Amino acid sequence: MRxxxxxEVSGKYALFTDPLTKLGGEKFSYQIPTYQALKGIVESIYWxxxxxxxxxxxxxxxxxxxxxxxxxxxxxxxxxxxxxxTYLRDVRYQVxxxxxxxxxREDLVHDQNEHKHHNIAKRAVQVGGRRDIFLGTRxxxxxVEPCQFGKGESFYDRxxxxxxxxxxxxxxxPDETGSNEREVRxxxxxxxxxxxxxxxxxxxxxxxxxxxxxxxxxDAGNMQSVDDLHSEWFGNEVSE
Amino acid sequence: xxxxxxxxxxxxxxADVVGQFEMKKSGKEYALIPxxxxxxxxxxxxxxNEKGDIVNAKVVEKNxxxxxxxxxxxxxxxxxxxxxxxxxxxxxxxxxxYTQFCGEAKxxxxxxxxxxxxxxxxxxxSHPKVQSVLNYVSKGTLxxxxxxxxxxxxxxxxxxxxxWTAGSGEQEGEKPKIxxxxxxxxxxxxxxxxxxxxxxxxxxxxxxxxxQQSFIQFYEMSLQDKDICFVTGNYLPVAxxxxxxxxxxxxxxxxxxxxxxxxxxxxxxxxxxxxAAVVSYExxxxxxxALKWLIDRQGTTIDGKVFLVWxxxxxxxxxxxxDSFSLWEDEDDHEALAGGDTTxxxxxxxxxxxxxxxxxxxxxxxxxxxxxxxxxxxxxGRMSIMYYRGxxxxxxxxxxxxxxxxxxxxxxxxxxxxxxxxxxxGAPATKDIAxxxxxxxxxxxxxxxxxxxxxxxxxxxxxxxxxxxxxxIQRASNPVGMDNWEWEKTLSITCALxxxxxxxxxxxxxxxxxxxYVFGRMLAIADVLERSALGKEEKRxxxxxxxxxxxxxxxxxxxxxxxxxxxxxxxxMGTGARYYxxxxxxxxxxxxxxxxxxxxxxxxYLLGFYSQRNDLYTSKKDKEAAAVLxxxxxxxxxxQGDN
Numbered sequence: 001m002r003x004x005x006x007x008e009v010s011g012k013y014a015l016f017t018d019p020l021t022k023l024g025g026e027k028f029s030y031q032i033p034t035y036q037a038l039k040g041i042v043e044s045i046y047w048x049x050x051x052x053x054x055x056x057x058x059x060x061x062x063x064x065x066x067x068x069x070x071x072x073x074x075x076x077x078x079x080x081x082x083x084x085x086t087y088l089r090d091v092r093y094q095v096x097x098x099x100x101x102x103x104x105r106e107d108l109v110h111d112q113n114e115h116k117h118h119n120i121a122k123r124a125v126q127v128g129g130r131r132d133i134f135l136g137t138r139x140x141x142x143x144v145e146p147c148q149f150g151k152g153e154s155f156y157d158r159x160x161x162x163x164x165x166x167x168x169x170x171x172x173x174p175d176e177t178g179s180n181e182r183e184v185r186x187x188x189x190x191x192x193x194x195x196x197x198x199x200x201x202x203x204x205x206x207x208x209x210x211x212x213x214x215x216x217x218x219d220a221g222n223m224q225s226v227d228d229l230h231s232e233w234f235g236n237e238v239s240e
Numbered sequence: 241x242x243x244x245x246x247x248x249x250x251x252x253x254x255a256d257v258v259g260q261f262e263m264k265k266s267g268k269e270y271a272l273i274p275x276x277x278x279x280x281x282x283x284x285x286x287x288x289n290e291k292g293d294i295v296n297a298k299v300v301e302k303n304x305x306x307x308x309x310x311x312x313x314x315x316x317x318x319x320x321x322x323x324x325x326x327x328x329x330x331x332x333x334x335x336x337x338y339t340q341f342c343g344e345a346k347x348x349x350x351x352x353x354x355x356x357x358x359x360x361x362x363x364x365x366s367h368p369k370v371q372s373v374l375n376y377v378s379k380g381t382l383x384x385x386x387x388x389x390x391x392x393x394x395x396x397x398x399x400x401x402x403x404w405t406a407g408s409g410e411q412e413g414e415k416p417k418i419x420x421x422x423x424x425x426x427x428x429x430x431x432x433x434x435x436x437x438x439x440x441x442x443x444x445x446x447x448x449x450x451x452q453q454s455f456i457q458f459y460e461m462s463l464q465d466k467d468i469c470f471v472t473g474n475y476l477p478v479a480x481x482x483x484x485x486x487x488x489x490x491x492x493x494x495x496x497x498x499x500x501x502x503x504x505x506x507x508x509x510x511x512x513x514x515x516a517a518v519v520s521y522e523x524x525x526x527x528x529x530a531l532k533w534l535i536d537r538q539g540t541t542i543d544g545k546v547f548l549v550w551x552x553x554x555x556x557x558x559x560x561x562x563d564s565f566s567l568w569e570d571e572d573d574h575e576a577l578a579g580g581d582t583t584x585x586x587x588x589x590x591x592x593x594x595x596x597x598x599x600x601x602x603x604x605x606x607x608x609x610x611x612x613x614x615x616x617x618x619x620x621g622r623m624s625i626m627y628y629r630g631x632x633x634x635x636x637x638x639x640x641x642x643x644x645x646x647x648x649x650x651x652x653x654x655x656x657x658x659x660x661x662x663x664x665x666g667a668p669a670t671k672d673i674a675x676x677x678x679x680x681x682x683x684x685x686x687x688x689x690x691x692x693x694x695x696x697x698x699x700x701x702x703x704x705x706x707x708x709x710x711x712x713i714q715r716a717s718n719p720v721g722m723d724n725w726e727w728e729k730t731l732s733i734t735c736a737l738x739x740x741x742x743x744x745x746x747x748x749x750x751x752x753x754x755x756x757y758v759f760g761r762m763l764a765i766a767d768v769l770e771r772s773a774l775g776k777e778e779k780r781x782x783x784x785x786x787x788x789x790x791x792x793x794x795x796x797x798x799x800x801x802x803x804x805x806x807x808x809x810x811x812x813m814g815t816g817a818r819y820y821x822x823x824x825x826x827x828x829x830x831x832x833x834x835x836x837x838x839x840x841x842x843x844x845y846l847l848g849f850y851s852q853r854n855d856l857y858t859s860k861k862d863k864e865a866a867a868v869l870x871x872x873x874x875x876x877x878x879x880q881g882d883n
Contacts, residue, residue, distance in 0.1 A: 018242065018243075019470060019516055019517035020242075020244060020470060020471075020496050020517050020519060021495075021496070021624075021625070022505065022506050022516055022517065023496060023497065023498035023505065023506055023513050023516055023517055024494065024495075024496060024497040024498060024499075024500075024505070024622045025500060025503075025505035025622060026495075026618070026622050026623065026624035026625075028243075028624065028625045028628070030242075031630075063700065064629075065629075065696065065700060066627055066628055066629065067627075067696075068624070068626040068627065068692075070618060073505075075503065076502060076503045076504060077502060077503070081619060082618040082619050083618050083619070083622070083624065084616060084618050084624035084626055085624075086624065086625055086626060086627070086628070159632075163241055164241060164242065165241040165242050165245040165246075165471070165473075166242070166245065166469075166470060166471060166472060166473035167242060168470075171509075184515075186468065186470065186473055188473060206468055206473050207468075208467065208468045208518075210510060210515040210516075211510065211511060211515060
């Protein structure tokens with residue numbers, strides 16, 4: 001697909017918190033990553049406000065295993081509390097994602113250079129991403145490597161269909177929807193031979209409102225074009 | 241499927257047993273409670289007729305007290321503020337003459353109860369029997385009627401007695417039943433109603449499915465607040481509060497709670513807990529009720545930690561924490577094994593047969609899932625899912641089989657139904673592994689931790705954590721520190737753990753030249769030799785046993801001590817020791833010269849020790865017979881060489 005990147009992300013632990021258990025604080029992980037968690041990983045690899053990343057597919061490579069740990073989260077009224085967090089253990093995912101230009105970013109139309117962004121993104125995958133990668137929650141460090149999607153053996157290759165039921169798809173933020181409302185999206189996840197094909201955020205039918213916000217504005221005040229920077233540094237020299 | 245969706249599906253799959261009480265071996269009753277219902281212990285049973293007149297009343301026996309009662313979200317989590325249950329409740333709520341007999345009540349419980357009951361009767365989902373109850377309680381004469389019938393007891397001032405003091409002037413005769421079933425005073429008695437209508441088989445309202453259904457529909461109608469449910473994905477009435485009392489009736493912790501309105505568990509991105517997630521009333525009720533039922537039915541609880549396994553097709557599954565013996569414990573034909581069959585093939589067949597009983601035949605394509613779940617609470621208020629795993633049923637059974645067939649040894653510590661010790665070959669229970677690794681006085685906290693750590697070894701076939709194996713080897717190498725039975729148990733369990741990794745098997749391996757194994761064999765021969773020289777009456781530990789710990793650390797040096805200590809016994813036995821001596825030589829031959837050092841032995845020496853000892857004890861007679869036959873041969877030479 002156009003503008004697509006493929007990579008493998010792995011880590012010792014992952015915690016894609018099930019929202020039901022986030023309420024009480026005894027966090028328990030979903031069995032598979034959410035769309036939003038993968039989007040966050042891709043955005044850590046490379047992101048500009050001009051882009052919207054769309055996650056196409058994820059392939060679960062290792063068997064889904066859980067492990068719990070005793071935690072001492074901070075009690076904001078003072079001191080500590082105790083909790084058990086249940087993590088996924090030893091995870092490895094192959095991800096396929098592509099970017100599209102954000103139609104709600106009229107202020108950044110001049111930056112919509114597909115070829116440029118795609119090449120930067122591919123280089124960013126090569127070096128393991130531009131920023132820290134984490135799997136679901138901050139304490140679960142992840143590592144990105146380029147890969148060919150579908151290559152290698154997955155534990156679930158021979159398992160026809162696994163149903164994960166209703167789960168969180170992600171959160172829609174104002175800068176990508178154009179409206180001033182924040183929305184939570186749900187969807188019904190299914191895995192076929194280890195591969196989960198995500199539906200696009202705008203295809204989600206189970207959407208509920210969860211507060212509001214506004215998109216950050218980007219203009220000449222907080223952004224500088226690379227061409228301007230170039231001419232500022234090197235004058236009118238033409239780069240080779 | 242998510243955990244709550246899975247549980248709520250389990251509820252739907254077993255809708256046919258909803259509301260039916262079953263009895264556990266311990267005599268405890270449990271049931272799958274319908275949604276919008278809970279259980280309470282009733283003390284008084286009032287029988288009415290169709291018109292709502294009292295016919296009969298009695299005190300409920302203690303073991304018959306469990307009653308399924310309708311409840312609302314508010315009443316299910318009521319504390320000191322009075323919130324009535326919809327149908328059955330305490331006297332303060334259902335008796336109109338409560339103030340007359342017991343003094344003022346807090347709030348207006350009776351009025352609230354009546355309003356709620358009237359609303360039910362006036363709704364489209366009313367039930368004629370509930371109407372009869374309303375007719376009766378509206379009269380407000382319940383306590384008076386009960387006093388008339390000798391169920392409750394009043395004093396001279398016309399107030400209910402606080403407690404029964406036998407022998408005092410005004411209270412004569414035997415202690416009335418009501419004081420036996422209720423711990424507090426009579427005013428706290430819980431009342432349930434039955435309505436006798438001729439021709440209707442079920443008069444007990446708390447067992448009448450149509451009454452339960454009527455309330456469920458009525459209550460559903462009253463739930464107005466709808467939202468998208470995170471479990472089902474449907475637009476449904478929302479649960480405001482979630483169930484507590486999940487592990488047992490005194491348990492306050494909840495799986496879903498949201499009271500951290502000042503911290504940052506969900507606040508930050510979300511303002512209210514409602515923003516973060518919502519669960520429908522139906523999914524929450526079904527899921528939690530199914531979970532409670534499963535825990536009551538087949539959960540294993542240790543120090544508050546619940547281990548639970550259930551299948552989607554048939555609930556009962558072999559539990560991973562159980563030993564092989566319990567697989568065929570309930571069958572009668574396990575005697576065949578106790579008869580001394582020790583070949584691996586026979587034993588594997590036994591395991592497969594026992595586990596095969598759980599496999600499904602028939603439609604192969606449909607889904608049969610097994611779910612493993614472990615729950616525990618770090619703090620009293622919140623409960624956590626510590627382990628959750630869904631597996632295909634056959635795959636699960638394959639893995640359980642593989643565990644029983646790989647982590648096995650001969651065990652002698654189990655007792656059968658007749659309380660006789662039995663021999664079984666198989667895997668030890670994880671609880672017994674904790675016994676071997678940490679000793680019999682290990683606290684429940686340590687035991688439950690080990691049991692959880694063993695789960696991935698059984699389910700995912702991961703290697704057993706080294707610290708557990710090492711600690712067991714350490715304890716098994718120190719027989720002097722414990723009673724004989726305790727040591728034997730520790731030894732056989734440790735052998736199972738070591739065997740899981742090494743795969744040597746129980747039967748003696750005479751070929752191997754592994755240093756630890758061979759040293760273990762020599763120790764066993766020394767032990768058996770001295771034991772037979774001591775005779776049956778002498779119980780003291782042999783030199784081999786006493787030096788076992790040192791032997792494991794410095795085998796080369798310790799062996800020469802053991803051997804020199806053995807000499808008097810060899811002398812006492814005379815020619816009787818011939819066989820042992822020749823065997824010692826034969827085994828010693830396996831040892832390479834460079835292996836005869838003081839390098840500590842690995843756990844494998846326990847296998848060599850056990851197998852050799854077992855071999856000597858079980859087939860000694862055969863071998864002695866064989867030895868006698870060629871006594872003229874090189875045996876004599878060996879004997880001298882050995883000394």
